[in-house]
Amino acid sequence: MESQDELTFSDVLASTMHDTKNSLGMLYNTLEEMIGRCQERQCDAQHEFYLLQYEIKRLNNILIRLLSLYKAKKNQLLINLDLHCVRDCLEESVVQNAPLLNSKGIEIDLDCPGDLFWVFDYNLVLGVIDNIMNNTYRYTRDKVRISAFREEEFLVIRIEDNGPGYPQQLLRQVNSDRHNGNSVSFDTGSTGLGLYFSCLVAKSHNSGERRGYYLTENGGSLGGGRFSLYLP
Amino acid sequence: MIVKVIKESESKQSINLRGKHILVIDDFNNFRTAVKNMLTFSGIKAIDEAVNGEEAVNKMSINSYDLVMCDYNLGPGKDGQQVLEEVKYRNYITHSTIFMMVTADNSMDKFMGAMEYQPDDYLIKPFTRETLEKKLKNLIEKKELLRGVEKAIADGDYDHALATCEAEILKKPRNLADLYRLKGEILFKMGNHEETERYYDSIMAMGKLPWAMMGSARVKFAMGRYGEARDVLEQLIAANNKVMAAYDFLAEVLKRMGEPLEAQKVLMGAVAISPKEIRRQKELGQLSYDNKDLAVAEKALKAAVKQGKHSCFKSPENFSILANVLVDKGAREEGIAVLKDGNREFHNDREATIQIAMSESMVYTKLNRRDKAKEALNRAVDIAKSQPRKGTAKVDVDLAKALILQGDEEKGRDIVRRLIQNNHEDTEVLDQVKQAFRDLGMDDEGQKLVDTAVDEVITMNNEGVRLVREGDLLKAIEYFQKAAEILPDNKIINANAAYAHILYMQKNKRDTALLIKVRVYLDRVKRLDKEYKDLQKLRSMYKMLMLE
Numbered sequence: 001m002e003s004q005d006e007l008t009f010s011d012v013l014a015s016t017m018h019d020t021k022n023s024l025g026m027l028y029n030t031l032e033e034m035i036g037r038c039q040e041r042q043c044d045a046q047h048e049f050y051l052l053q054y055e056i057k058r059l060n061n062i063l064i065r066l067l068s069l070y071k072a073k074k075n076q077l078l079i080n081l082d083l084h085c086v087r088d089c090l091e092e093s094v095v096q097n098a099p100l101l102n103s104k105g106i107e108i109d110l111d112c113p114g115d116l117f118w119v120f121d122y123n124l125v126l127g128v129i130d131n132i133m134n135n136t137y138r139y140t141r142d143k144v145r146i147s148a149f150r151e152e153e154f155l156v157i158r159i160e161d162n163g164p165g166y167p168q169q170l171l172r173q174v175n176s177d178r179h180n181g182n183s184v185s186f187d188t189g190s191t192g193l194g195l196y197f198s199c200l201v202a203k204s205h206n207s208g209e210r211r212g213y214y215l216t217e218n219g220g221s222l223g224g225g226r227f228s229l230y231l232p
Numbered sequence: 233m234i235v236k237v238i239k240e241s242e243s244k245q246s247i248n249l250r251g252k253h254i255l256v257i258d259d260f261n262n263f264r265t266a267v268k269n270m271l272t273f274s275g276i277k278a279i280d281e282a283v284n285g286e287e288a289v290n291k292m293s294i295n296s297y298d299l300v301m302c303d304y305n306l307g308p309g310k311d312g313q314q315v316l317e318e319v320k321y322r323n324y325i326t327h328s329t330i331f332m333m334v335t336a337d338n339s340m341d342k343f344m345g346a347m348e349y350q351p352d353d354y355l356i357k358p359f360t361r362e363t364l365e366k367k368l369k370n371l372i373e374k375k376e377l378l379r380g381v382e383k384a385i386a387d388g389d390y391d392h393a394l395a396t397c398e399a400e401i402l403k404k405p406r407n408l409a410d411l412y413r414l415k416g417e418i419l420f421k422m423g424n425h426e427e428t429e430r431y432y433d434s435i436m437a438m439g440k441l442p443w444a445m446m447g448s449a450r451v452k453f454a455m456g457r458y459g460e461a462r463d464v465l466e467q468l469i470a471a472n473n474k475v476m477a478a479y480d481f482l483a484e485v486l487k488r489m490g491e492p493l494e495a496q497k498v499l500m501g502a503v504a505i506s507p508k509e510i511r512r513q514k515e516l517g518q519l520s521y522d523n524k525d526l527a528v529a530e531k532a533l534k535a536a537v538k539q540g541k542h543s544c545f546k547s548p549e550n551f552s553i554l555a556n557v558l559v560d561k562g563a564r565e566e567g568i569a570v571l572k573d574g575n576r577e578f579h580n581d582r583e584a585t586i587q588i589a590m591s592e593s594m595v596y597t598k599l600n601r602r603d604k605a606k607e608a609l610n611r612a613v614d615i616a617k618s619q620p621r622k623g624t625a626k627v628d629v630d631l632a633k634a635l636i637l638q639g640d641e642e643k644g645r646d647i648v649r650r651l652i653q654n655n656h657e658d659t660e661v662l663d664q665v666k667q668a669f670r671d672l673g674m675d676d677e678g679q680k681l682v683d684t685a686v687d688e689v690i691t692m693n694n695e696g697v698r699l700v701r702e703g704d705l706l707k708a709i710e711y712f713q714k715a716a717e718i719l720p721d722n723k724i725i726n727a728n729a730a731y732a733h734i735l736y737m738q739k740n741k742r743d744t745a746l747l748i749k750v751r752v753y754l755d756r757v758k759r760l761d762k763e764y765k766d767l768q769k770l771r772s773m774y775k776m777l778m779l780e
Contacts, residue, residue: 018336021336022336022357024358025336025357025358026262026263026358028358029262029263029266029358030262030266032266032270032360032361033266033269036269036273036361060358078472078473078474079472080442080472081439081440081441081442081472082409082441082442082443083408083409083412083438083439083441084409085406085407085408087406088370088406091366092363092366092367095360095362095363095366096359096360096362096363098362099360099362114404114406115404117404117408117409119438119439119441123354123356207439
């Protein structure tokens, strides 16, 4: 049994990640100011700055996920349930990602009624959405569509793009997992980490017999990748 | 921004950040600058900064802010949670101030603090200007929506609060959850327990919301169904082991069920997760001391004392109980030393130093050191007599009781007489005194003491009033000067003294020495009772004289 007071190597890693994350935060804000000044003067470097910001954000998201995984392993990943306005959550992610996506000419559609309410952990779900939205910067052609609606006893949050879609090994379709929840392993390589996190978050939401899960499919309304998070 | 928003919610356009007064608290210079730049860009002009918790609390005690952005980690001294607790506890901010806690990661646990000391929202670093602006606007919108309901609750008009709340719920605004939560609180306050319980059941059918489970446990407890309250709280903790308020409440339930050992276990589990809440450490210290678990009590109370340094919840009792724990386990010197520390820590606090001196006396009594015990008690008497009362009257009553028990009845009566005469119209204080004498088996003496002392003051006051009425103002001011000297903490005597002096000067001429006296009397009245009925009138009369 692991003693509570004993500092393990993973604890050291986790605290280093915290530190790194804080530094990234400073980098990110400084860059934000540079972009602001840059916009005023309409200088050419703007696009490169956005690219830098995108990479920092990506690193930051990776660290958040790693920390969540670390907590999950230590049984410290808690979920703070409350009743939330779903649109609030989607809008927050859109506001965060819009400057970056727009800088590359990517258009965002948001489709969610304002009176859709659901019980979930706001920060965890926002983390999942944010991660997928951030990825579309790399993979979509010029469109992202984020929507939410109720389907039977589940809330569905869906992010679609018009890029080339998910590679075969990352697809999780309706019949395979629907009722057992997903089980993702690391065999798909580093790109699977984001989805692993999604899986963790989805599974931590349950209500009675029903458990959360996600689907990754190709096609959808924009013809590219389609990610759907199902929350009971 | 190229965001095609389908079905835009209309409300938000109207929220304007311009004209808001904001305080930014962070020990990190770069961060404050970054946030300031973002806020300036969003149109906010009035931005104050604080580099640490102490400065932040000071600023909030002087200025009123619409928004407070506070970093959780503020280096040495107070942390963000302690800042929040203190400004709420001291009413430096009201429910209309938005308090946002800024944290470095999303692990900051929403429920670490007690329910009543939670920030309006958390913001995770790093964030963009857009995110900050959107969050602020959302929070302002929410606050404004809740204002009517919260005001009705604060006014105690629960029927109106409920009606307003239900009307808002029908509109399904974004902060529906807040309205649902408030509705539960209103129902509970209205006292219809069955209905409240049914209401929380209906909320829990949507999901295991911590606040609904807490509410459900609270109403079950109120109905005396302790076992059920316990079940709900245990389920809540099993689902989310960081809802710290659930542990505190569960311990209370268990104590009521006559299971102090179980209650102690629950609190031990809580402090293992969240060791920084000093009121919980204190409760655990007291409980385990009562349970004769000296080791746990010592650890908890030492933590409470240590963390109390920066908290508004520091308390002399932590030092007192800790000293007793240490003496009981045989560490006499350390126990006495703890009380000396406490004395230093509270050196400006009359009630706390009296309490500590009394504890010292008890500890010495326990150690059979009669002389030292007496010395400590005399010190308590000296403090009580030489300084004006600021806090609870209970300390003076306890001191009198201790003196009488020690056989020093005259000194005890003296303290009580002083207390009564300085508060001769305060029925709560008079009742406390009577109760204390009842506890000592001296009912009649208590009643007599109160009656005589009150009569003396009334006679004294009436005599002065008579002199004023008869127009003998010179005699009146001389009389009231003496009376105010005898009873410096009696607000009526001081107010009348001020009034007599003012009348005297209006009739004759203004006089600097007398004006200073009026000033002293009015300051005393203000200190004793800010809301005293004639205070405003007397002050404006005083100001008029100053202007002549």
